[in-house]
């Protein structure tokens with residue numbers, strides 16, 4: 001495959017955009033080479049500016065759970081756009097998507113829409129602090145909750161890919177209110193509570209971590225967090241930006257049967273347009289302005305194009321009772337195929353998977369937290385990534401990302417992917 005035009009476009013982009021990209025992980029820094037510029041996409045495939053066709057395992061980092069250019073979403077956006085793209089007033093559409101989301105997700109009464117997952121998590125934390133009148137939060141190393149200041153303390157995703165877990169520009173004052181814990185280590189969390197009695201407003205967690213590769217919660221871990229929160233008057237925030245409307249209709253709360261106090265959404269909920277949301281029961285949501293004292297706002301929040309896209313996406317997922325089962329089955333099939341190929345080539349690896357989130361780590365030890373995720377052999381990952389790219393298979397350009405499986409993938413696509421992995425495995 002040739003990437004002449006992509007390389008040229010990247011050189012032009014670098015002149016006017018920092019690093020040539022509007023979000024760091026797109027830059028291929030972790031794997032080397034220059035990023036591919038995408039021209040269009042349909043179903044499970046993306047087509048780049050050089051005319052190459054790739055099977056896509058990034059899917060815009062999650063939103064395209066039903067495939068690219070999913071027609072009901074595209075048509076809804078086109079129809080809405082003709083009627084005006086933003087009014088800055090309430091619209092009936094906002095109530096419609098809010099009601100649908102509230103009906104799909106357990107344990108929430110009200111939902112507020114914002115423009116990104118970052119905003120959703122940032123607002124969830126402010127709400128938790130406002131409700132509890134406490135300052136500190138607990139976050140887990142390797143979990144990513146967007147790029148707002150409180151969360152850029154050993155964050156996952158691009159923030160680890162670039163080795164700047166503690167970003168300059170985040171003040172000491174902010175950092176001191178973020179307590180860091182180890183994923184899957186309840187004792188560590190209990191110790192933090194003991195050392196910060198009556199000071200912790202919230203625990204925020206990815207209920208299945210997806211920003212240090214995929215790291216599922218150990219048996220009893222989420223239940224233990226729920227219990228610690230209850231004992232300490234602390235709110236439990238599930239960051240379901242990745243897991244929401246992906247692992248189940250009601251997300252991780254439904255899958256694990258655990259109630260979170262506040263839930264953050266993004267990615268799938270916008271159907272590919274910039275949308276985030278946060279939700280909770282009435283007693284918490286009523287703290288928000290204009291009902292309560294906790295301020296939160298947005299000129300383009302609840303934007304009609306974004307709401308139209310999100311509504312069609314949620315409707316499709318709500319009406320198709322088998323979609324999450326199909327996603328699970330396809331991803332399990334892929335996992336089995338990858339294992340067979342890597343075993344056949346004597347490659348040392350660990351695969352983590354939960355539902356349609358999966359990642360391959362090139363290390364034999366179990367990957368259960370940020371430290372074990374960071375043990376993976378990055379040189380092997382680079383070869384794996386570029387080998388797959390040559391084969392026309394596009395996975396995330398970093399070992400710290402999960403693969404996102406779309407229902408648009410056919411078993412033929414999966415077989416082609418597995419065969420490609422087999423050929424690449426021989427070169428590792």
Ligand SMILES: *Cc1c(COP(=O)(O)O)cnc(C)c1O
Pocket residue numbers: 115116117118119121144145146147206210211239240241242266267276
């Ligand atoms: C992607 C992601 C975010 C940030 O969402 P943006 O829309 O990129 O701001 C937050 N939390 C999790 C778990 C994510 O995966």
